[in-house]
Amino acid sequence: MVADNIIDKMKNIFQNRQLVLATKHKKEQVMIPLLEGQLGVACRVVENFDTDSLGTFTGEVERQHDALTTLRMKCLHAMDITSCDLGVASEGSFGPHPSIFLLPADDELVIFIDKKNNLEIIVRELSVECNFDGQEIKNEQQLADFAEKMKFPSHGIILRNAENGTKKIVKGIQDWDILRTTFHEVIEEFGAVFAETDMRAMNNPTRMKVIGIAMEKLVEKIQSLCPQCQTPGFGITKAKAGLPCQLCGSATQSALCHEYTCTQCHYETELKFPHHKETEDPMYCNFCNP
16 A cells, blocks of 8 residues: 555646557556556547557567667657657567576566656566467468467467568457468468567557556556655666575675665665565575586
């Protein structure tokens, strides 16, 4: 439960202000309930901004900048064309998990910008709850096997002429008859078919769930106020490794403490043992388990 003084502070800052969501893929389904319910803002979805112009997952439009820069550009552009001084946007990237290499990962960034109060608050959610995949398909049995693995038809599939090919791309397939018909059309025209997961949020409930988790983290961070100046967004800026091994006492790579910094007044504080444990399991120790 958010403390009453924090709720009052949020009402004073955000209550009834217009906030624009920079999305064309139905992300408002998980964004609006949290933002309106917790911050008291009035959300709207930008109508005339094609976010795909900044890059598509299927490669017709290459992303020209890193994910964070693209995210910020997306949010600010939506705010500019709607004259809103509050905005939220998200940007997803998909590929091998950075430390669990055999698993695909969904790396979601979400940004909150308040021009009136000079606030920019960003959170990240890195999740292995992700069905990102793709393979060349040669027959209907392979197509059916891939579709089942991808949780089709609740999750959409994209068929294209080749991996990274752009001559023929059919997106948003969520019907068995359309999937089979499209497969035969593409293979007849090009002699090959590459199937991949449709990672757009409205066609991928698994990804939508991860975006929802990221939004919960965003709202929680917005509601975290600096102890000194009461500015929203007081969050972790650095994690220091060094939690001692339970067996030998050597420093491990696990977090010993988290540093928090205010972006406005630059107040800093440190929280030791952020995961509520003072030692680490020896299995994570480079000396006990090299």
